[in-house]
Amino acid sequence: MMERAGPAHAEALAAIHHAAFPPGQRWGRDAMVLQLELPGVFVLYDPAGAMVMARIAADEAEILTLAVLPDQRRQGLARILLEEAARQCEAVGAGTLFLEVATRNEAARALYAAQGFEEIGRRRGYYADGDDALVMRRMLTPAPAGPV
Numbered sequence: 030m031m032e033r034a035g036p037a038h039a040e041a042l043a044a045i046h047h048a049a050f051p052p053g054q055r056w057g058r059d060a061m062v063l064q065l066e067l068p069g070v071f072v073l074y075d076p077a078g079a080m081v082m083a084r085i086a087a088d089e090a091e092i093l094t095l096a097v098l099p100d101q102r103r104q105g106l107a108r109i110l111l112e113e114a115a116r117q118c119e120a121v122g123a124g125t126l127f128l129e130v131a132t133r134n135e136a137a138r139a140l141y142a143a144q145g146f147e148e149i150g151r152r153r154g155y156y157a158d159g160d161d162a163l164v165m166r167r168m169l170t171p172a173p174a175g176p177v
């Protein structure tokens with residue numbers, strides 16, 4: 030069951046990230062706490078072993094990271110987290126959702142394509158291993174601005 034994560038979940042989030050990413054791309058506990066304290070950042074967390082972190086800034090939002098434990102993949106956990114993250118971004122008025130993905134990351138690229146993200150740019154040599162980053166965007170349907 031998905032929940033909003035806070036600093037108390039930082040250890041669990043880091044454990045998922047550690048298992049999901051190779052050395053050099055892992056975010057530790059402290060990095061999770063720092064991110065969670067930034068304005069507009071939120072994390073959705075599934076205790077089964079999945080997490081997504083996003084940042085909302087006015088009418089734009091960005092997926093900062095997404096990770097699912099290797100033995101929990103292909104059950105739809107990432108799709109559910111992404112959908113809910115997009116819904117929460119819309120609810121506070123975001124009209125676009127951006128992310129970056131390595132060209133070699135076929136699983137993530139397939140997921141994002143299936144979730145309505147389109148390639149809008151490329152950052153050459155963006156990753157430490159020399160891979161390019163694809164910049165992807167999904168249009169959202171923002172809720173009308175509420176009272177401030």
Ligand SMILES: CC(C)(COP(=O)(O)OP(=O)(O)OC[C@H]1O[C@@H](n2cnc3c(N)ncnc32)[C@H](O)[C@@H]1OP(=O)(O)O)[C@@H](O)C(=O)NCCC(=O)NCCS
Nearest residue numbers: 049095096097102103104105106107108136137139140143
């Ligand atoms: C990418 C990742 C988050 C996907 O998580 P997941 O929970 O397995 O994804 P889902 O089960 O929700 O997949 C939804 C759809 O995405 C696509 N997809 C996901 N993994 C795929 C794979 N390995 N190969 C092909 N398509 C894949 C499929 O269309 C899938 O639907 P289907 O299972 O009905 O065919 C996971 O593989 C992961 O944590 N990878 C390492 C970290 C990472 O790369 N994060 C993203 C960085 S940008």
